[in-house]
Amino acid sequence: AQTVTQSQPEMSVQEAETVTLSCTYDTSESDYYLFWYKQPPSRQMILVIRQEAYKQQNATENRFSVNFQKAAKSFSLKISDSQLGDAAMYFCAYRSRNYGQNFVFGPGTRLSVLP
Amino acid sequence: SAVISQKPSRDICQRGTSLTIQCQVDSQVTMMFWYRQQPGQSLTLIATANQGSEATYESGFVIDKFPISRPNLTFSTLTVSNMSPEDSSIYLCSVGTGVFGELFFGEGSRLTVL
Numbered sequence: 001a002q003t004v005t006q007s008q009p010e011m012s013v014q015e016a017e018t019v020t021l022s023c024t025y026d027t028s029e030s031d032y033y034l035f036w037y038k039q040p041p042s043r044q045m046i047l048v049i050r051q052e053a054y055k056q057q058n059a060t061e062n063r064f065s066v067n068f069q070k071a072a073k074s075f076s077l078k079i080s081d082s083q084l085g086d087a088a089m090y091f092c093a094y095r096s097r098n099y100g101q102n103f104v105f106g107p108g109t110r111l112s113v114l115p
Numbered sequence: 116s117a118v119i120s121q122k123p124s125r126d127i128c129q130r131g132t133s134l135t136i137q138c139q140v141d142s143q144v145t146m147m148f149w150y151r152q153q154p155g156q157s158l159t160l161i162a163t164a165n166q167g168s169e170a171t172y173e174s175g176f177v178i179d180k181f182p183i184s185r186p187n188l189t190f191s192t193l194t195v196s197n198m199s200p201e202d203s204s205i206y207l208c209s210v211g212t213g214v215f216g217e218l219f220f221g222e223g224s225r226l227t228v229l
Contacts (some may be wrong), residue, residue, distance in 0.1 A: 033215050043205060045220035091157060095216060103218060105158045
C-alpha cells in the first residue's frame with residue numbers, strides 16, 4: 001500500500017520570504033499523480049498544484065512550485081514571496097493512475113506566515 | 116473544476132442521534148467521495164458513492180453506521196448514525212474530475228457530538 005509522509009508538522013515563514021514543505025511517499029507503482037492541497041482555517045480544501053509522475057519537468061503555479069524527485073520519492077512544495085493568505089494546513093497526496101483508487105493523504109504541515 | 120455545496124456547515128448533536136449531511140455538485144459526476152477529518156488529523160476516506168449502486172466502504176467503516184444515498188449524478192447524502200463523541204469530526208464531500216482525477220471538496224460539515 002502507498003504511504004505519504006510529511007515530516008514537518010509545523011512550519012513558519014516570514015512574509016515575502018520563501019518556504020519549502022517536504023513530502024515523501026512510498027509506492028511500487030511507476031505511474032501516478034501527486035498533489036498539494038491547502039486547507040485554510042475556513043477549512044475548504046483547495047488544490048494548489050499537481051504533478052504527473054511520468055513528467056520530469058517540475059510543475060509551477062504562480063508562486064507555488066514543486067521539486068519532484070521520482071527516484072527519491074520526494075515531492076516538496078516551494079512557496080515564494082509568502083503572503084498572509086498562505087497560512088493553512090498543507091496536505092501532500094498521492095493517487096494511482098488507475099482511476100478510482102483512493103487518494104492517500106499525508107498527515108499535513110501547518111504553515112504560519114509571520115508579518 | 117466543480118463547485119460543491121455541503122450542508123449543514125456545522126452542527127452540535129446529542130449522543131445517540133443521527134445526522135444527515137447533504138452534498139450537491141454543480142455538474143454530473145460518476146463518483147462522489149466522503150471523507151472524515153478528525154480534529155487535527157488528515158483525511159480518511161469513508162466510502163465512495165456511485166450512482167445506481169451501493170456505496171463502497173473502506174475498512175473500518177460500515178453501512179449501518181454511515182449509510183449513503185446517491186439518487187442522481189449531482190447529489191449524495193451521508194448519515195452518521197447513533198452518534199458518539201468519537202464521531203466529532205469534519206465530514207467532507209468530494210468529487211474527482213478532470214484529466215488527473217483531482218479531488219474537489221465541499222466546505223465540510225463540522226459535527227460536534229455531546
